[in-house]
Amino acid sequence: MFKGSLTALITPFRDGKVDEKAYQGLVEWQIDEGTDGVIPVGTTGESPTLSHAEHERVVEMCVEAAAGRIPVIAGAGSNSTEECVRLTQHAKSAGADAALIVTPYYNKPSQDGLYAHFKTVADAVDIPIIIYNIPPRSVIDMSTATMARLAADCPNIIGVKDATADLTRPLAMRQEIGEDFCMLSGEDATVMSFLANGGDGCISVTSNVAPRACADMHDAWLAGDVKAAMAINARLFPLHTALFVEPNPVPVKYAASLLEKCTMDVRLPLTPANENTQKLVRDAMMSAGLLS
Numbered sequence: 160m161f162k163g164s165l166t167a168l169i170t171p172f173r174d175g176k177v178d179e180k181a182y183q184g185l186v187e188w189q190i191d192e193g194t195d196g197v198i199p200v201g202t203t204g205e206s207p208t209l210s211h212a213e214h215e216r217v218v219e220m221c222v223e224a225a226a227g228r229i230p231v232i233a234g235a236g237s238n239s240t241e242e243c244v245r246l247t248q249h250a251k252s253a254g255a256d257a258a259l260i261v262t263p264y265y266n267k268p269s270q271d272g273l274y275a276h277f278k279t280v281a282d283a284v285d286i287p288i289i290i291y292n293i294p295p296r297s298v299i300d301m302s303t304a305t306m307a308r309l310a311a312d313c314p315n316i317i318g319v320k321d322a323t324a325d326l327t328r329p330l331a332m333r334q335e336i337g338e339d340f341c342m343l344s345g346e347d348a349t350v351m352s353f354l355a356n357g358g359d360g361c362i363s364v365t366s367n368v369a370p371r372a373c374a375d376m377h378d379a380w381l382a383g384d385v386k387a388a389m390a391i392n393a394r395l396f397p398l399h400t401a402l403f404v405e406p407n408p409v410p411v412k413y414a415a416s417l418l419e420k421c422t423m424d425v426r427l428p429l430t431p432a433n434e435n436t437q438k439l440v441r442d443a444m445m446s447a448g449l450l451s
Contacts, residue, residue: 160341161230161257161289161318162359163195163377166366167203169408170217171421177213179220181421185367186224188420193374194366197221198259200234202296203364203408208426215249222254232362236261236291240276247284257287259320259362264297270305281313288315293322293345303328307335320345320362321353329356347399351392354380364407365399368414369449394447401443405436414440417450 166189171181189197199221200206200214209217218233225231233250235258237243243260250258263276281288290309294300300323309316318341321328326349329342344353344361353361366373376391402410409425413432416423417440423431432440444450 160339160359161196161232161343162341163381164193164366164370164373165196165198165230165232165343165360165362166194166370166373167198167201167362167364168221169367169412169415169421170200170204170209171415172424172426173422175424177209177217178421179216182217183220183224185415185420186221189366189370190225190228192370193378194229194370195360195374195377196230196232196256197225198232198234198362201259201291201362202234202261202293203367203411204234205408205426205429206234206236208429214246215253218250218253218255230256232257232259232289234259234261236263238263238266240279243276243280244283247280247286247288251284251286255286257289257317258284259289259291261291261293262297262299262301264299267299270302273299273301274305274308277309277316278313281309281315285315287317288313289341289343290316290319291322291345292319295322303331303335306332310336310340317341318343318359321358322346324349326352326356329353329358333357347402348396350376351380351389354388364402364411365395367408367411368418368420368444369395369398369447372447372449398440398443398447398449401436401439404439405432410436410440413437414444417441417444 171178233255235246322345379388413423
């Protein structure tokens with residue numbers, strides 16, 4: 160079971176290439192700050208514009224840097240089932256603890272198509288799989304019924320990253336799928352409500368730049384100190400909001416650059432944070448106590 164504060168890692172770039180030193184330094188910092196797990200090559204990691212070789216290298220670097228100290232959940236999604244199988248096979252061979260697989264985007268499969276896609280991958284690769292349900296980006300929404308069917312038929316489909324922002328979802332999933340299904344929020348701004356409705360943790364963007372605060376918030380929640388958890392979340396809320404004023408990961412790359420963790424470089428068709436975003440992010444970082 161994965162729980163607590165997990166970071167959807169950015170992929171640092173320098174001069175158009177993956178900055179390997181900055182990337183592994185970021186993983187080390189996350190561990191030092193108390194992060195419970197890391198996710199390479201997801202949406203925040205700019206997986207759509209990484210080459211296959213870069214994708215694989217980033218997963219390998221993450222596993223190497225984590226060195227078994229915290230779990231690595233490797234992004235392995237694709238809108239091609241064949242490619243998704245291959246990426247998931249690589250995640251396993253690289254030593255990842257699990258694979259995060261997004262619902263196929265653009266080709267808009269039906270619920271039967273979603274079931275067939277995930278079952279094909281689960282049958283092909285013996286690795287724990289977390290479904291990534293993010294309708295705002297993939298245009299499709301996996302129903303709770305389809306998720307329950309997959310959980311029943313595929314023992315290695317063990318959970319979901321839910322980025323629907325529908326706070327009735329964790330209640331419905333617990334009722335229909337059961338207590339053992341791992342439910343991770345994919346929305347920083349609604350994380351406390353998700354946890355209150357039965358969630359286990361969050362795959363976070365904010366924790367790229369506020370790993371200690373995010374870890375402390377989840378630790379407080381798990382310890383039953385609801386007041387402390389809510390206070391930390393309230394302090395981070397302006398940052399949760401600011402990091403999505405432009406498409407992710409544009410604002411969080413800028414925020415990381417303020418901490419000198421990497422450059423603010425992103426790959427086209429994304430463009431670096433504009434002046435308005437920079438001001439909003441800088442102000443939110445100061446409000447959260449991350450900058451003086």
